[in-house]
Amino acid sequence: MTKADIVIENARVLTMNPEAPRAGAVAIAGARILAVGGHDEMTALKGPDTRVIDAGGATVMPGMVEAHLHLFAGAFGMRLLQLDGVHGLPALRDRVRAYADDNPDEALLICKATDYNLFGNGVQTTRQMLDEVLADRPVLYIAGDHHTAWANTIALDKAGLLHGREMPTGNEVVMADDGTAAGELREHAAYDPVMALRSSGGREGLGLAGIEPEHVTPEQREEDIAVLKEGLAYCASFGFTKLHNMDGNRYQLDLLREIEARGELICRVEVPFHLTPDKPVDSLEEASALADDFDGDKLSARRVKMFMDGVVDSSTAVMVEDYADRPGWRGEPLHDAERFAAACIEADKRGLQISVHAIGDGAVRRVLDGYEAAQKANGKRDSRHRIEHIEVLHPDDLPRFAELGVVASMQPPHPPAAMDFPLEPWISRVGEARWPWAFPVQYLRDAGVPIAFASDWPVSDVNPMRGVKAAITRKPWKDGHPGHASTLMEALHDYSTGGAYAGFDEGRFGMLKDGMLADIVIMDRDLESAPVDTLDEARAALTLCGGAVTWEG
Template sequence: MPQPADLIISNARVLTQDLVVPRAAAVAVRGTRIVAVGSAEDCAELKGPATRLVDAQQCTLLPGFIDSHLHLLWGAIGLGHAQLQAAASVADVQRLLREHDLAHAGQPGLRGQGLRYNIISERAQLDVVAADRPLLVTAYDGHTAWANTCALQQAGILNGGEPTGPNSVIVRDAAGVATGELREAGAMEPVRQLFPDPTAARQRELVLQAVQLLNAAGVTSVHNMDGDLEQMHLYQAMELAHEINLRVYVPYHVTPAATLEMLAAAAEMQSVRGAFVRGGAAKFFMDGVLESYTALLVTPYADAPHTRGDALFSLEHFIRMASACDRMGLQVAVHCCGDGAVRRALDGFAEIRRLNGPRDSRHRIEHIELIAPSDLQRFRKLGVIASMQTAHCPPDMLATDVWPARAGHDRWPLSFAWRALRTCGAHFVNGSDWSVAPFNPMLGLDAGLNRLPWAPGQPNDHLTLYQLLPGYTRDAAWAEFKEHEKGRICSGLLADLVLLDADLEQTTPELVKNVRPVMTIVDGRIVHGA
């Protein structure tokens, strides 16, 4: 007599993401593992007196969503700032900042996040909200910020001073006075230092809040695209206390200032192999973003022909540091928005393979907002994963987004080239880049399903549901070397599951964004839903 299951979900439309048995009607769970997948009759044999039975009512059951690009701590800390995503005007920004300030009285400074470009243009627009204490507002992508006069004065950069890091700009007027716009980390850092980091207890509280929100969206695993030992220890403490219902893959962030000796921290993180928290990767930022002209392009920007942008790493510097990571057995992920940055990373990976020899490295390039035609085939040849975020793509030319003008019409055919990369045989995984974009996977599916060409004659890079789902499940697990543990609904794999409130296959593409999880299961435990 087989041991009874703890949970049986039946009457479901199970999309297993398993190529051998792609569909089923029921799933049984015992402990932390899936123990049966098949018909209702198959799983009913495992019913016992204490088995919980769930009628899925012909709704879709999927492997838990894996977000392949997310900033957990950054996003969590941002939950404590004024949320400016809905702001469409300067007046909106000022109102939202004042409302947040009123609700959080007594703070020595004021911060906002999620702002779109082309709204704030000068520090005076922030001075009217707070003139006597620092105020810093960050763009939705985190690569540009706007500060008030007080913040610039206290940071010592109002009338002089230089960025503290590469590929960074303190925008100044004709008289040399800072306008308030700060591009990239080296320009923002002097102002950021005015704002104390949340205490360890507060960080833990905010991460717990973020995990609960992620679980409610059906997310059960994330590839955290920044990290250090301190962050790793925070997640480990939460795992030991059984507080974190989310599997977190944490890389070591290799900054331009990092030395080979500092990679000892990456080795220490690599040794962490918890059920929920583990290391084994390194993250580089090759360039910035097109919006602030800090992404590295092959040819000049369409609306700024005097510049191609810049990079944080020269090719030689990247090869030196990334080849050391590769020799350590680390997976290397590289932020590359511009086509010049993508090419530099691919050139680096090719040289690293020559130096160290081929291995199952599964190195990755993140974002790939632009790519040159000659580089499409190189992803397959080098075995490099294309880690992209469908929600980053402006949906149409009516959107209030500066990105298409930065790239220019001639580059649109290979902008956010999801289909072209897939056609060339690249491994494709999907994510959100939260807090840059919402972490709701349904919004990522919506962006991928409903994308339209920006102009007549442009290729249509939209994807089908069956092309998108593996990037959130099976292929995302493969991208973190966990394909034998999760990402599919198969007997013996981890019981990370999400039950939706609709039959996804019968939902029209335009309505997919409205579908919601009714139950999320992590490690065999229901962490969201009744």
């Protein structure tokens, strides 16, 4: 009889297996689950070298799947100044000037998690306000959603943006009445010129645009590997065993392969080919090449990522009807309908999964149109094409998700006031009439649409238990409106089994069952008996990926 390498006992096991949803112990041999059952059943599986782990009555469940994150940007961002909860000139000045003193040689000071209401509710942040914080060194303040940034005057001037610049569709240098830049930069193309001022040449955004870096020195390569390793370790500390990266390039995949060769790839990682609006459809040949070259157990590249719009807060999300606070404006899609349909048809024909950022209901509709065009052209298959975010959905489009087999990739931390994001300007720009169909998790769930939960780190905190709490405590913004809250089991399912399904991995992990890969997390408490208001304090006590311990608190 095969003996177990590890036995986890005295556990409240949530298997996510509908045939046997609960157990008291799990046995592991090598990379796979040997048995799931009760304490007595495990006795015969223990040998002299078996490691026995007493879970102390805590929850044991499948390893978490982070179904939407930006690994390098999130990891690098931990090294930058975080402005979570910072508001007003005095507090901002204290934080930024101290950061400047600590980084005297940095050509650009980058601040993350900047609130849209930095200087007060409804107050538009301007370069002049930021000059009062620090005027003699370039500073860039990036919003939590990473779709808007603000720069002081010296940064705008050095970047050649002070007097404006023509931008690609969906990007904007906001101009003031005096004909100079106001300080607000909407979307990446608008603030990339400022990012380029950084001493590193903007490497903190590595992979976001899907472009291969030039002239990488051996020292930079090792530093980039160090950043990725820090991100992997941080994710493993929360119980993640699989990461769906939402940006990337071959360089990033090469770094991860090198990490794997060193025996240090502690999370499974999937990296997409980023089809930006300026890349021709025939560049999908590169996507197929990546899929062929990276198709391993722990590292893969079988997906295409696109953006259809921006975000509501900067009015760059695409709506079916006008913005409530801006009559006549509905946003501009980043891909025209014909090009997007052609891209979907080609990617689908190549057998690649597609995931598209779509925030507004107009963007969601265009993505669904593209997926429908692919299905008509190539025939129906188990494609599991995804839509990322779905912050607003038009009621007419709900049935199309199930009809087309689309996966809804949702982020419980994103609804305003659910976790860290303020109500304004989001709710006013969307308008009350659309609130019931905002972040419509319950409508999608009731329609039988597969759901995967995630954080979009570094846009929001990667901690899945903060996301779980946000999902189950979500409240409507008006009495009588749906709250779209989840139960604890629904949220845990969508952070584990749902993510596995979204990545075509449900036959390998995402469930605790004999023969499945031993991707498992032992939490530090019994999640079912923990008070709801303490769920965000829960952490992984131990994480295993393929039977190997990747985190032990």
